[in-house]
Amino acid sequence: MKLVLWLLSLALSHHAAGGFLMHLASECPLAANGSVLWFGFSLVFNKNPLVCYNEQDRLFEACDMGLLNKVAQNMTTFLNRDPGWLQRMAGGRQACQSQGQRLWGQTAQRMTRPHVRIVSTALANPAGAVRLTCHVWGFYPAAVRVSWWHDGRLVDPRQDNLTAALANGDWTYQTHVTLLVTPQPGDTYACRVQHPSLPQDYLEEWRPGLSPGLTVKVSVAVVVLSLGLIFLITGMVYWYRAPAPGYSPLLGHNYPGGST
Incomplete structure (x- = not known):
């Protein structure tokens, strides 16, 4: 944290900078199988990269060739003399690999049914x-x-x-x-x-629905069938409750074939 604050004050002290924001950015693009293609790290001032880490040479280098090039060169010299930062960068790829593999299955390798x-x-x-x-x-x-x-x-x-x-x-x-x-x-x-x-x-x-003409025919058939069932059930109930043929219940009889 102290180093970041120092770098920030160094950048802001440069009259040509007129800067407002500095942040650290790291990246590790992944291949189709989830392996790390490369590891990148940079110190960015106002969205403009100042210092970038060269993974091949394992050194920091100035990546701003404009007005802040001098500031970038000073920061590069300081970081390349710091064993802690160089050691941190050397383990950057491995850190990306371990974190990438953990997230790979939850993102790129997941399956969602349609x-x-x-x-x-x-x-x-x-x-x-x-x-x-x-x-x-x-x-x-x-x-x-x-x-x-x-x-x-x-x-x-x-x-x-x-x-x-x-x-x-x-x-x-x-x-x-x-x-x-x-x-x-x-x-x-x-x-x-x-x-x-x-x-x-x-x-x-x-599947296609019924045509209008066929729908009317089916509706009429359903109505006729329903009325037929109603008449059939009514007739069967009436027949069941009717007295037996040739028998007239005496006074006091309250059911067919019964006696008091």
């Missing part, structure tokens, strides 16, 4: 046409394969490829694929989603 929904939109022209949109969202990583199937057959082989995904801003992605169809009764359309987070392909199915 949500899938099919939305249908009826079109006026041509008559009976429907636009099906398969929405896939909330998945990670971004690689996803989405295709349309009709009655168990791939609709268009050209759709059987990786689909471009858009970032949601919360470390998940989304995409959608549309299909124009003229469905017939009994048709089955399915949106097939393949993603590393899924143990097997996911199928979201859609």
Whole structure:
């Protein structure tokens, strides 16, 4: 902390600086397998790097070639003479590697399963046409394969490829694929989603609803069937409660076939 305060006062004492903020910045980019590509460290003044650490030469060097170059040179000389700072930089890659591996599994290697929904939109022209949109969202990583199937057959082989995904801003992605169809009764359309987070392909199915004319016929049939059941039940109850044929209960009898 004392060193940082000293460096800050040194930078602010330079008339050409007119500075306000100094901070330390370190970076260690990772490869696709999570290994550290390189380790970088710099002292930054007003968003302008002054001193940078050269990992190959294991030395600090001035990285500002402008008005603050002299200040950067003085800071470089001081840091290269400090065994503590050089030792800290020498262990920088290893520190990045240990911390990166711990976070790698929680970030880049995590798997988030997608949500899938099919939305249908009826079109006026041509008559009976429907636009099906398969929405896939909330998945990670971004690689996803989405295709349309009709009655168990791939609709268009050209759709059987990786689909471009858009970032949601919360470390998940989304995409959608549309299909124009003229469905017939009994048709089955399915949106097939393949993603590393899924143990097997996911199928979201859609079937066309009844036509208006068929809906009316089914409704009338249901009403007629319901009325028939009501009349049937009423007749059976009346028949069960009716007295036995040829028998007239005497006074005081309160149930068929009974006696007092």
